[in-house]
Amino acid sequence: MPQLNGGGGDDLGANDEMISFKDEGEQEEKISENVSAERDLDDLKSSLVNESENNSSSSDSEQAERRPQPRPDLDSYEKTRDYFSEAYRRQQDGGFFKSPHYPGYPFFMIPDLTNPYLSNGALSPSARTYLQMKWPLLDVPGAAGLKDARSPTPGHLSNKVPVVQHAHHVHPLTPLITYSNEHFSPGTPPSHLSPEILDPKTGIPRTPHPSELSPYYPLSPGAVGQIPHPLGWLVPQQGQHMYSIPPGGFRHPYPTLAMNASMSSRFSPHMMPHHPHGMHQTGIPHPAIVSPAIKQEPNTHDHMSPSMHSKSPGPAKKEEDKKPHIKKPLNAFMLYMKEMRAKVVAECTLKESAAINQILGRRWHSLSREEQAKYYELARKERQLHSQLYPGWSARDNYGKRKKRKRDNKPDSTPEGKGSFSLSVLLLDLSSLFRAERTPSIGLCEIVLLATLDFSISNKKQCVQYLPSEKMCDSPASSHGSMLDSPATPSAALASPAAPAATHSEQAQPLSLTTKPEGRLHHHFLTGKPSGSASSLSSHSTPILSRPIPFSSLHHSMLSPPSPFHQAALHSHHALFQSQPLSLVTKSSD
């Protein structure tokens, strides 16, 4: 076990709050700490996982006990999430929600969706709501009890609900809100849901708030899911589904959903008979199931792509044709992304996912250990649930199902598009620098706008359509530290729980895009090592604000004459990295 020591006691976990903008001296100090600490990140991560596993193990077993029988109709993750999303909104609107026990808990932004429930007046019309949520898994005193107390009703009362403790002890995730109008009328909670819940605190039975009614997989009209979705509390954004279901609405049910989870343990989902097109008997599709046809698979039931057959036994061809596409469970970062994407989009007005993802990646690294731990835990639960739902599933099943075009025809390692994305991130970093150096006169918007203008104009592609500045300008850093703050300070890196995550390339490589000539098979520009695997860079630790951008990798077309802001930004950057001055300003495009 690694010692998170750091000297002072609370080292790892505590410093995420102080991070944002320290004096340089402090930063440097932190940096040095970071170096030694990062070695332990891997251990940290594993410890976190173990920790959570341990914690959850009891709860799992507990849950298992409480889970007398797998509910046949586990519902989709997405639906559940939608439910919870709605629940949160309702609760917040109702003033139930209070500050979280975990200060560091991320805010969930719930965009103003045109949700049926909203429209029916159930929800407040407030445009954007940042909901403070507590870590559901870590703060679940008697969560199981709470659930159990609820009712005999199976589905929604799943025991294992990662309970987000509601301020008034109203389980925020229990709200029963149909998220699919396909099966339910909006705003109409299933009547079969338990009418009564025990107040977790008082233990007094009470009539549940509509939003409390159904925890997980509550949506099946006839039945309810047995296995609660660990991530149900995650707020789906804009109707997203955890396991996205294409607009086509193919809504594939998960075969195993219809069967007892325990019995399913030996049967691969595709081995089990299922309804045509993967529709569950309940009519409710599982989010993890994607119709092959819809999943961009040209091969529908009649036509299988070669790739799909590549690894499948010959005789099973026909069966495979009908095999629903079971998606991989989301990892911690994916969960984080889902949760935070909307927020980032709202803050920076970036639209392209590639750019957004860069920012998210950086923010991910800037998360505190606890915060990341939450997601790791969720991811673990997710995998656990997934394995329960699809016992026979293997990640290999999805191999080759996605047509991937070879990238080898892209010899240029510095595609303009990439450069532009990188630039956006760079600019965000620079804005942070300005703030750090107390250079208020230059705002992010200015930087971004001017810089991107310069770049965009000279760029061949129309890259990121950066903002109508207003929005960006209007978007202050989040309380937790928006992406504008994101460049994690060393302390943040230190605090990063997830070793792999934390040590993974990007901490040392804020602008990795420009350094990735070929997808994952690139050489780290700092180390010269291939960074294809997450572990390959684990030994490197650099503060996120790390290094000057390797401008050699920037396309010359991007190097337009520097604007004053450019110069200021670069100067600022240089100030922090005196030994490696940026050359952008001086480099002339030939």
Place this chain on the structure above:
DNA sequence: ATACCTTTGAAGCCT
């Protein structure tokens, strides 16, 4: 219509 881009992490494959 669909692959690409981009991120991290998990899992599978390959040597």
Place this chain on the structure above:
DNA sequence: AGGCTTCAAAGGTAT
């Protein structure tokens, strides 16, 4: 065992 590849989400962009 270690390194590499694939896929998970997302949505604008490119082909």
